[in-house]
Amino acid sequence: MAEPTRRKVLGLGLVAAAATSCGTRHPAAAPQPTPDAQGTPGTADPTGPQHTGLKGAAPSEQSLPGNPDWRITDPGTPGAVEGFADRVSVLPGETFGLHVSTPAAAFTVSAYRMGWYGGARARLVWRREQVPGGKQAAPHVDQATRTVLTGWQRTLAVDTTGWPEGAYLLRLDAADGSGRSYVPITVRSASTAGKTVVMSAPATWQAYNEWGGYSLYNGPTGTLATRSLRVVFDRPHDYDHGAGRFLVYEAPLIALAEQLGLPLAYTTGIDVAREPGLLHGARAVLSLGHDEYWSPEQRANVVAARDAGTNLAVLGANCCFRRVRFEPTELGPDRTVVCYKDAWAQDPGHQAGAPATTDFRVGPGADPESSMLGVIYDGYPVDAPYVVTSPGHWAFEGTGLAAGASFPHLVGVEYDKVDTAFPTPRPIEVLAHSPVVCEGRRSHSDTAYYTVPSGAGVFATGTMRWVEALDAHGSGVHGIDAPAGDVVRKVTENVLRLFAAGPAGRTHPAQDNLAAVYGTA
Template sequence: MDQEHIADGAEGAGRRRFLAMATGAATVAGIGAVAGCGTGGGGAPGGDASGGAGADGAPKPGGSASAPAPGAGFDVKAENARPGNADWHVTKAGPARAIEGFADRVSVLPGESFGLHVSTTAPRFTVSAYRMGWYGGARARLVWRSEALPGVRQPEHTVEPGTRMVRTRWPRTASVDTKGWPEGCYLLRLDAQGGEGQRFVPVTVRSAATAGRTVIVNAVATWQAYNRWGGYGSYDGPSGGYASRSLAVTFDRPYEYDDGAGLFLVYEAPLVALAERLGIPLAYATTTDVAREKRLLEGASAVLSLGHDEYWSPEQRAHFTAARDAGTNIAVLGANCCFRRIRLEASDLGPDRTVVCYKSSYDQDPGFKRGHPATVDFRSPPAADPESSLLGVIYDGYPVDAPYVVTNPGHWLFEGTGAKAGDSFAHLVGVEYDKVNTGFPTPRPIEILAHSPVVCEGRPSHQDSAYYTVPGGAGVFATGTMRWVEALDASGDGRSGADHGLDARAGALTTRVTENLLRAFAAGPAGRSRPARDSVKEVYGTP
């Protein structure tokens, strides 16, 4: 039994749950291992068509707000100056199957349509589309709301033999037209009649081009890998064991978690709010968009990987790397990024809707036998390609909960924070972490900004935040901790980051550093004006 099988077999189910918890159609009008630390650091560890608004500023039912046409130049400042709607949350989830659904497109261009596949025990339901952003702190704006639609209880799911992939094969319930919807990240809230239940369905209205903009990339492949709707996900099945995991998972099903938003609200929404508050030029995409479209990132100022972005296709990685080499800055605002190599395949509903990842069983993968790359960890053979060559840092283990320790307070990223050398911020390192490890391919020069001691299942190590630059001018920054985006909301008032004991100090630090980062990266290739100074020897005592 190989090292990965041992690690995931012992901890796959616990890891998935731990990370997740931290975390006939009607046409609608207008519409190495993820191992515990014991393996060691270097191992494979209906309204009017005009979209008018009512007296409260919200769109009339069936209407949609006006927005620039694709390619016309989305104005994030103007969008966020519009009134927000603070009542967007799921507050009455109801029973597990009261209402739930999914979209048959992960992303669409503005003006394109997509299908909703909804199952509910209620006789009727409505759909409300909220664009997520800043909006003066409301965090969302109601862009469109449907009329009441007939509800239906959809057929039970099936499980594919061999891959143990959950399939729904639900008929389309409604078709949604996004005409007039601005680019951005959306949560569609399903409301069952009579208050019987609510759930979200996430959809990205993606940008047609990204030149001159900072690209927010929703990590949808990772959301789906951790989705256990129907009893199976990429880590385990009903038995809770690694051997019963799905070898492929599909977007043709709802998200398991109570609100139906996947991992978006925990690991991505705080960053979206901050970036939109700053008013920098933004573009929006998903990991599947980046993988599919070779030129999507062409000319982008920066591209952002958010809090939990573990599952990447080789195509996605190649396109990120090409963008970096052409001068596009990259920010990795999480940890355990670009760890699992996946393959995207079609489902019954369209292309790129199946995430294939056999992990340690890659030799059983029919795709591998046909010559596709092995869907195993990037750092593992065959054709090992450690993620550090792109990120600068490499995944080192889990679970940890440790203070974040500043070691280079003079760095431009810490400007305005007031941080001093040795300052620590409780609980900011966790639950997974990365470090600089020159035993793997590591771009140089690379500058270590925070070097935080951790003890993970008895093994002493360190977490690093690091910044490197390349000859083409791009800068690459990696936080080295999965809690960075969550911490943006940490204020001690009970919001998401506070669940880990994160406090207002951690919130202030991560917010200011992220502001510095986003502003600098939006200005163009950061390495030209802010070259990295190699500090590996200074920090680790070795070249």
């Protein structure tokens, strides 16, 4: 059946990320281009404290001083300065192009590495001031696929020599003070061996991006009938001042992982899809708060890593729900996210033999996501308490919780559950079994853990609010209170530490409890 229209949800301006509603089982003349210029290294904080360690030893990244001024609290006039990078990710030392449009005569671009710096969430790694500005052409829309295209010229070439691996936000500040915005980019790791891999989800950010009036959900009428069938990375993000979904669904987890001092590698789902051997030897892969759009190649490579002993932590819900294909634009490969959804038969790529860009669980080529995740997406929207079922499980160690402990609002706005009507790895253990009512239908959200013969462990939270709750110190995040935030942080720390040590199932095999929880074998 047709997908319902997306709805806005209060709380951090969050756009509800549902794929189906509850109960549904579904199958002008262009200006002169601004000049191109080579970026130059900047200094993080020349007045900050100097860090020295043992003679000849470089200080750790997290020991360096942070820069709290990275935050945009007043974006200014809409469209005053906005841009995009022509690469989703680069290796350290590679150059990418920055495409910026601004009516201001000049702007400043500052590259902030996002992480943990003694409590600060970012460090200034590079800055270029007085970059000549210029207003670029208005976007146009491809009528066949309703794809927003910019055709913007490159404004600045940015050399990442000396940039540490990590997740970055470039901050653009118009020189006249009229506005400011972000541009996300990942400086990815060439190797992940022996590390916990932070796998960013830019394809999902782009699916929800309505810059130019279209996304994979809505068009100008606000209905699915006018949605894009393909979206491109060659445009700014409309959400969170240009940051996409990074600040809501990824930054809190990155800060915690870096605070713990774990060996980390950084990549994106697009890189994992492109490079079959990228996850070789990785200790764990982290899928963050909202990671809905995957290509079959990405999924196959993550499953292969799991089957070779790499742990997988799914710290959200609705993961790996949409099956997509990546195609090039004039700026480079893998710059287009193709997802025809229920219009899959119209897809020329599918007609030429590519897999249908539908939901993974529906035909043609149905492959439910539960075979990888253990849980499966079950509905939207919900707002429900999180209820602990197995307090003695290692994930709850140090929390002091008892069976039935409940934390309001932690389950939402989408949720997953264990459902043996779909392929379900065994043994699987339900740790939290939270009752939900979704548009009148009673169900449950499950936090689950399963292990496989390779020794890998797979942990899935079953709620989309998990990563957001890492920042819950009061009632500001969907009403999630500080005790819930404390529990989420402790459980996440337990999972990250165990998974970073190697195949979790070798020391902590899952103890199947579906018979006790669901009354089924």
